[in-house]
Amino acid sequence: MGIIGKTGSGKSTLVKLLTHEYLLDKKDGEIIIDSHNINEIDTNNFYEKVTQVYQKPMIISGSIKENITFSNHELSEQEIEKAINISCANFIKELDDKYEARVDQRGKNFSGGQRQRVAIAQALIKKPQILILDDSTSALDNETDLRVRQNIKENLKDSTLIVISQRINSIKDSNQIFVLDKGQIVASGKHSQLLNTSSIYKDIWQSQEQKVGE
Structure with missing residues (x-):
């Protein structure tokens, strides 16, 4: 699943709702995971299911291994290498x-x-049910970005991948893309469909393609 929108469209707020940072009032709707309202899921249980990777991840002083494993000594070298x-x-x-x-x-x-990439490896170690990449491949070139996402899809087939990005290249291969504007979903579909049905999506695509060509 891909989510995109211009600055101020509501992407950050949506991420905070999906990751339990903001609570959604029932009168405004519900977010359901495994048939349970997200607000009713125990916090520890929730973060076992849902993992987010930030654009600017928190990397601590120590070793690469400690950053990836959070000092979980039960992890094998094979799991870390994978x-x-x-x-x-x-x-x-x-x-x-x-x-x-x-x-x-x-x-x-x-x-x-x-x-x-270290932060993404750290998230993968947890084998989350839902993995949220919040602009977390923004510093990667398009080829590496695509390879990371393809690898995740091939190796976490039972997980849901949600990619929030300012770059259409990071979401255009998603099964479903949602376009946000002023806190609302204003369009959804695949990349090829949205180029024909969403002026906002098309504008973002054209502006980014123009920058690549300059």
């Missing part, structure tokens, strides 16, 4: 100390794209 492969974080294997490579506070010794 998460790294899916998230295209193979640069880790090229580091002198590999998984034990040191990470500065906030990951300042790594690029934005590297930090995002």
